Amino acid sequence: MRKYRAVIFDLDGVICSTDHYHYLAWKQIADQEQIPFDETINNRLRGVSRMRSLEIILEQADRSYSEEEKQELAEQKNEIYRSLLVKMTSKDVAESMQDLLKQLRSAGVKIAIGSSSRNTKLILRQIGLGDTFDAISDGTDITHSKPHPEVFLIAAKKLGLPAGDCLVVEDAKAGIEAATAGGFDSAGIGEAATASGVTYSLRDIGELSSIVIP
Numbered sequence: 096m097r098k099y100r101a102v103i104f105d106l107d108g109v110i111c112s113t114d115h116y117h118y119l120a121w122k123q124i125a126d127q128e129q130i131p132f133d134e135t136i137n138n139r140l141r142g143v144s145r146m147r148s149l150e151i152i153l154e155q156a157d158r159s160y161s162e163e164e165k166q167e168l169a170e171q172k173n174e175i176y177r178s179l180l181v182k183m184t185s186k187d188v189a190e191s192m193q194d195l196l197k198q199l200r201s202a203g204v205k206i207a208i209g210s211s212s213r214n215t216k217l218i219l220r221q222i223g224l225g226d227t228f229d230a231i232s233d234g235t236d237i238t239h240s241k242p243h244p245e246v247f248l249i250a251a252k253k254l255g256l257p258a259g260d261c262l263v264v265e266d267a268k269a270g271i272e273a274a275t276a277g278g279f280d281s282a283g284i285g286e287a288a289t290a291s292g293v294t295y296s297l298r299d300i301g302e303l304s305s306i307v308i309p
């Protein structure tokens with residue numbers, strides 16, 4: 096019998112790359128507020144919620160911001176970000192990922208999304224995967240962002256499967272932490288491949304099919 100009946104994919108950085116668009120949008124906000132911001136700080140925003148991302152950026156500010164100001168800045172960032180997302184197409188999904196999704200589906204393995212992003216459905220539509228997944232758990236479903244396990248627990252619940260039957264795929268250390276906390280095995284790519292507690296370290300997403308469909 097197979098070990099995993101489902102794979103829960105993180106979206107940003109796993110199914111497609113939105114890092115640069117997040118960076119451009121946050122950079123515009125940081126410049127406007129005259130706050131230093133670079134790719135190193137941007138890397139710390141991977142996997143965490145929009146508001147938590149803003150708080151990380153504001154650590155570099157020389158004044159404090161009210162809740163109202165923070166809401167406003169987060170909304171502004173999202174407007175800029177969404178205007179950049181319209182550039183995305185199915186070409187933003189690597190061929191190796193397209194192949195993997197097809198292989199899993201034809202082997203009867205369920206596939207789901209577990210993402211902190213409140214823009215998940217828009218991104219999936221843009222990249223032509225709006226109707227591909229058996230379940231979607233995203234930023235609109237949760238009250239706690241990764242590294243809290245909520246987003247993956249909701250994905251498993253929507254699939255009707257226990258955590259032990261699902262493998263989580265992540266590119267963020269916060270995501271591996273979330274998977275472990277929820278009782279899921281995990282596969283990490285990029286910086287997540289070296290995260291503590293990761294079950295499988297992947298060099299390439301193509302390695303996943305032999306783990307799930309041996």
Ligand code: BG6
Pocket residue numbers: 106107117140141142143144145148173210211212213214215234
């Ligand atoms: C995650 C990204 O997927 O979504 C984070 O890795 C981002 O960088 C978070 O902050 C929230 O995204 P959104 O689209 O709701 O602003």
Ligand code: MG
Pocket residue numbers: 105106107108109141142265266267270
């Ligand atoms: Mg990610």
